Amino acid sequence: MEKTEKQKMLAGELYLATDPELASENKRACRLLRQYNSTTEEQPEQRSKILQELFGKVGEKIQIVPPFHCDYGSNIYAGNNFSMNYNCVILDCNTVHIGDNVLCAPYVQIYTAYHPTEPEIRLSGRELAAPIKIGNNVWIGGSAIICPGVTIGDNTTIGAGSVVVKDIPENVVAAGNPCRIIRHV
16 A cells, blocks of 8 residues: 555655645644734633644643644643743654753754755655654753754753754754754763
């Protein structure tokens, strides 16, 4: 039996994002995000309810300050005490696993999605996505970009403005473009 475009997407294979199933799931996410982004700080219960419907998993005490954007939401698995500040984006065309006690400053971007580098394949409209894993007790500074396929270890700090293109181990402070280990903690 041939794989669906969604199965290809989650397997890290070339897929078409314009597939009707994926387009429908994206529309669902857009509807929920529109509702979420129109809530106020006086509506924490409503925000929680929307995130529970949007995400694949929501831990206890999750806070995401609007506006927030994602592709599907259902591929995001957030642990306890997850906090994300203003204007963050998660392109969840593959799974994004976020541990407990993770803090994201404003404008953090988490990208599982990417395009082929070969022009003829890119022009076909097919895309790729690789999973991202963020460990426990991680702090990601403002405007940091987490690229496809990256794992960030437990107890790690990623400096503001960093571009994380490869795995970062646990118990370090890392920063820069490309992101590099500055010191061990």
